[in-house]
Amino acid sequence: MEKIKVVCFRYNETRNPKQYYDVFEVPFHEKISVLEILNYISENIDPTLAYPKHSLCFQGICGECTLKMNGKPVLPCIETPKEPIIIMEPLKKDKVVKDLVSTR
Amino acid sequence: MVEVMDDYDVIVVGSGGAGLYAAVSAAENGLNVAVMSKGRVNRSGATQLAGSGIAGDLEADGESLWNMGFKDADKTHTKEVWFKNIVLQGSYLNDQDLTENYVQKAEEVVYNLLSWGMKPYFIYEGVALYFAGVHILDALYKKAKSLDVTSISNRMVTDIVTWNGMVAGVIGIDVYSGEIFYNPAKAVVIATGGCQGMYELNTGTSELTCDGIGMALRAGAEIKNMEMMEFCNDTIVYPRKYMGNILPYILRDLGYGELLNKNGEDFITKYFDSEIVDIALHTEWNKELVSYAEYKEIKDGRGYEEGGVMFTMEGSQKKVFTEFYNIFPMIKHAPMDMEIMHMLEDQEKLYVAPAAHYIAGGIKVDSEYKTNVKGLFAAGECKAGTFGANRVSSALTEMLVEGLLAGRNVSEYIKSMDKFPSVSKSSLEERFEKDLLRPFNISQESKFKSFISIKKDLRKTMWNNVGPIKNETSLTYALNRIEYLLKEFNKVNISDKSREYNPEWIEYLNLRNMLHMAAAVAKSSLIRRESRGVHVREDYFFVDDENWLKNIVIYDMALNYSFEEPVITRINPPRVKMTYLKYIKTLLKGVKGAY
Numbered sequence: 206m207e208k209i210k211v212v213c214f215r216y217n218e219t220r221n222p223k224q225y226y227d228v229f230e231v232p233f234h235e236k237i238s239v240l241e242i243l244n245y246i247s248e249n250i251d252p253t254l255a256y257p258k259h260s261l262c263f264q265g266i267c268g269e270c271t272l273k274m275n276g277k278p279v280l281p282c283i284e285t286p287k288e289p290i291i292i293m294e295p296l297k298k299d300k301v302v303k304d305l306v307s308t309r
Numbered sequence: 310m311v312e313v314m315d316d317y318d319v320i321v322v323g324s325g326g327a328g329l330y331a332a333v334s335a336a337e338n339g340l341n342v343a344v345m346s347k348g349r350v351n352r353s354g355a356t357q358l359a360g361s362g363i364a365g366d367l368e369a370d371g372e373s374l375w376n377m378g379f380k381d382a383d384k385t386h387t388k389e390v391w392f393k394n395i396v397l398q399g400s401y402l403n404d405q406d407l408t409e410n411y412v413q414k415a416e417e418v419v420y421n422l423l424s425w426g427m428k429p430y431f432i433y434e435g436v437a438l439y440f441a442g443v444h445i446l447d448a449l450y451k452k453a454k455s456l457d458v459t460s461i462s463n464r465m466v467t468d469i470v471t472w473n474g475m476v477a478g479v480i481g482i483d484v485y486s487g488e489i490f491y492n493p494a495k496a497v498v499i500a501t502g503g504c505q506g507m508y509e510l511n512t513g514t515s516e517l518t519c520d521g522i523g524m525a526l527r528a529g530a531e532i533k534n535m536e537m538m539e540f541c542n543d544t545i546v547y548p549r550k551y552m553g554n555i556l557p558y559i560l561r562d563l564g565y566g567e568l569l570n571k572n573g574e575d576f577i578t579k580y581f582d583s584e585i586v587d588i589a590l591h592t593e594w595n596k597e598l599v600s601y602a603e604y605k606e607i608k609d610g611r612g613y614e615e616g617g618v619m620f621t622m623e624g625s626q627k628k629v630f631t632e633f634y635n636i637f638p639m640i641k642h643a644p645m646d647m648e649i650m651h652m653l654e655d656q657e658k659l660y661v662a663p664a665a666h667y668i669a670g671g672i673k674v675d676s677e678y679k680t681n682v683k684g685l686f687a688a689g690e691c692k693a694g695t696f697g698a699n700r701v702s703s704a705l706t707e708m709l710v711e712g713l714l715a716g717r718n719v720s721e722y723i724k725s726m727d728k729f730p731s732v733s734k735s736s737l738e739e740r741f742e743k744d745l746l747r748p749f750n751i752s753q754e755s756k757f758k759s760f761i762s763i764k765k766d767l768r769k770t771m772w773n774n775v776g777p778i779k780n781e782t783s784l785t786y787a788l789n790r791i792e793y794l795l796k797e798f799n800k801v802n803i804s805d806k807s808r809e810y811n812p813e814w815i816e817y818l819n820l821r822n823m824l825h826m827a828a829a830v831a832k833s834s835l836i837r838r839e840s841r842g843v844h845v846r847e848d849y850f851f852v853d854d855e856n857w858l859k860n861i862v863i864y865d866m867a868l869n870y871s872f873e874e875p876v877i878t879r880i881n882p883p884r885v886k887m888t889y890l891k892y893i894k895t896l897l898k899g900v901k902g903a904y
Contacts, residue, residue, distance in 0.1 A: 217807050219807035220805060220807045236549075241549060241550060248762075252759045253813065254812070255811070256812075258515060259348065259465070259815045261515040262357055262358055265643065266352075266357050266362045266443065267349070267353070267357060269349060269353075282550075282645070283648065302485050303807070303810045306485070
């Protein structure tokens with residue numbers, strides 16, 4: 206597959222009190238990480254997409270980037286998607302702050 | 310609005326090894342301490358990445374380690390020998406009082422870690438104990454909790470608040486809620502690590518954006534030797550998923566694998582004679598010398614389109630890998646390192662280049678880790694002086710020793726003072742809040758559509774012009790470009806106006822420090838018209854003690870500067886002028902062993 210469809214949970218009380226999903230198309234290759242995919246969206250499509258990024262080790266050690274992909278917790282920095290569509294959600298939807306960012 | 314929150318005796322900014330140890334040490338001296346971390350306390354900063362997360366080396370002198378019962382320790386490696394090694398290889402730019410602290414107190418921090426139950430994997434070259442960085446953090450964090458240190462995570466401290474030249478507390482943003490908080494404090498220890506983030510390829514974590522050094526300068530503290538930016542050779546640049554990982558560096562340090570340019574040539578011998586090649590392969594100068602060769606190859610078009618030179622372990626037998634896994638058993642718990650090892654086992658190739666790794670310059674402190682602002686201290690990588698022009702000894706030891714001592718000295722300072730300043734809420738709003746919220750209220754048009762595009766431009770500028778090899782043309786270009794970026798930076802606005810976890814705002818706050826500090830790195834590099842340690846000028850490819858055995862001290866946000874002699878306690882520098890490579894040979898003749 207050359208492109209991957211990324212379905213992203215969107216929500217922020219101040220910005221828009223409704224929860225919804227956005228779909229982004231991102232170029233794909235077999236060694237791309239989920240974090241690179243989110244960075245691509247943020248840098249090229251939508252700079253307002255919030256996902257954990259302010260304090261990350263990039264190496265699978267700190268655990269701070271943890272998100273849900275297709276319903277399961279993953280470390281985006283080391284996770285490479287295997288399906289053509291992925292659904293990205295915050296780790297804890299009931300504690301969501303904005304989009305894919307939730308508090309612990 | 311600025312919320313006024315709890316006050317503390319001391320606030321430690323940063324929660325890597327230096328910050329946590331400073332907090333422990335201040336609390337042990339009876340102070341009410343808070344540690345604030347941009348990320349999660351105990352899982353932010355570069356400490357966790359030491360040695361690719363699996364092989365962090367904590368050094369002390371071999372004689373002390375022997376006395377602690379390590380029978381593999383090198384007894385002949387005394388404190389005197391170690392001190393001389395560090396000062397000579399620091400090219401005499403060290404503040405020897407700080408080097409003295411480092412050498413004298415290493416034993417104590419190693420002893421403490423062991424007494425808290427930590428066990429090293431093994432001892433290397435008779436002087437270094439190997440730990441995983443996270444184990445050191447966990448031990449310190451546990452100790453801090455037992456001493457009732459308050460931990461505040463995801464608090465991005467943006468400014469040190471002062472009044473009449475004295476510390477009055479810190480201003481910070483809760484990254485999740487976007488609220489601005491002020492915490493009064495009698496003293497502050499900055500322990501925020503390095504500036505790796507100004508380069509795209511770097512070996513650090515995402516929060517290392519030169520915050521501490523930037524906010525110290527804004528608060529009136531001096532900074533120095535910002536040109537001493539060290540690069541780590543053999544850092545993965547492709548596949549980009551592994552960008553910044555230094556496993557190939559560790560493998561090559563142990564003699565595994567080879568480097569090839571686009572034409573399939575082993576290129577290091579092209580640049581150096583056999584003596585320097587030997588130094589490049591077997592001493593801590595590998596970081597400068599191999600980075601030099603890699604940067605040359607890449608800049609001259611002999612790198613791969615993936616963005617670096619090739620690292621391959623083709624032809625290595627299975628037992629080579631088994632041997633490596635046995636040396637570093639921790640690697641089984643490091644998923645990214647294991648993925649990379651499996652690639653190498655499958656004979657796949659990696660592409661590597663020099664990565665921004667460590668800055669030997671930073672906040673100027675005295676032998677008690679005090680800055681020139683009353684009540685403001687700095688410890689670890691963010692401060693300058695311990696290693697002069699080149700760090701050839703453990704940064705883990707540095708952070709622990711300096712955290713320990715800064716924490717103690719803060720307590721002495723507070724006891725010696727009877728009055729501390731207080732500031733009003735309205736003055737805080739006037740002095741700080743406006744600038745923090747500025748990009749939410751901008752109506753100008755910029756050529757840059759977002760802060761990320763400014764960051765990308767800065768990173769490209771730094772790599773192309775302020776890299777492992779610099780010259781007057783490249784540095785002048787970089788300074789002009791950064792000046793232009795600073796102008797544009799003031800015009801960029803934030804499209805999402807809600808303050809909760811706002812990635813554009815975080816980028817703004819990072820760049821607020823990083824752009825100015827990148828200019829400081831470029832400017833200091835331009836001022837120093839010689840090569841020394843990690844600072845390499847191809848147009849001044851020699852060491853010139855007569856003119857340049859001195860520190861470049863920047864004292865205001867306009868980057869005005871002055872010169873200062875390094876502090877000399879025991880070793881008088883010879884005054885020489887010779888080519889950079891010959892100078893390295895001469896230094897190494899004066900030291901014992903490679904460490």
